[in-house]
Amino acid sequence: PAHVVETSGLNLTGEYVGQTKKKVEEQLDAARGGVLFIDEAYELGRGPFGAEACTRIVEAMTDPRYAGLVIIIAGYQADISSMLDTNPGLKSRFTHFLEFPNWAPSDCWHLFCKKASAENFSVEPGVAEMLEGGFKELVGLDGWGNARDVDKLWK
Known part of the structure; x- marks a missing residue:
């Protein structure tokens, strides 16, 4: 069975130049062959380091080293939509959406x-x-x- 690596948008962004790429690649490598679940992914749409993380994720989605890797992003619908709008490559690669309606x-x-x-x-x-x-x-x-x-x- 595939393994799941769970992280958050904040855990993928660095605090200084060069740190973000390393953080993203560590999580991608840990999830290789399985699932990378990014909770509160909308944090990737905020600030310059979030944009860097998005760019690295887009690159990974076409990188043969990560063939078979499933990336799931989760968060509030409006925030996720805004985050996806920050990078056209990102938006075009997330093509399946599952929305959980609010409870009655x-x-x-x-x-x-x-x-x-x-x-x-x-x-x-x-x-x-x-x-x-x-x-x-x-x-x-x-x-x-x-x-x-x-x-x-x-x-």
Whole structure:
């Protein structure tokens, strides 16, 4: 089975000239023959070192040394679109997109109840109604993180 190397956009950018290329190549080499998963990839669209990282990724996608390497980028849709717009070569090489829609309030509520049950808690009816109403408000907020934020609320 293929191996997965997980990193972030910030981990691929350096702080001085020459550092970014090395960081990107280390991750590409570690993932060779497998999958390179770049979370918060939109960070690559920010600043001069991000642009350098994007350029190196584009080069790697046509480099025979990295044949068979799968690169997956993840992040918020609008931020990823902006990042891809910074480099035409990058945009043309990422051709498959998978968007995860935001959760409905009921999905958040069900996860919260599942977490409570897993730790032998029960949610009283009055509290349940308050939480359901709260999730209806929360899911409409910018930056609401679905399961991540339900988990934070539980903790």
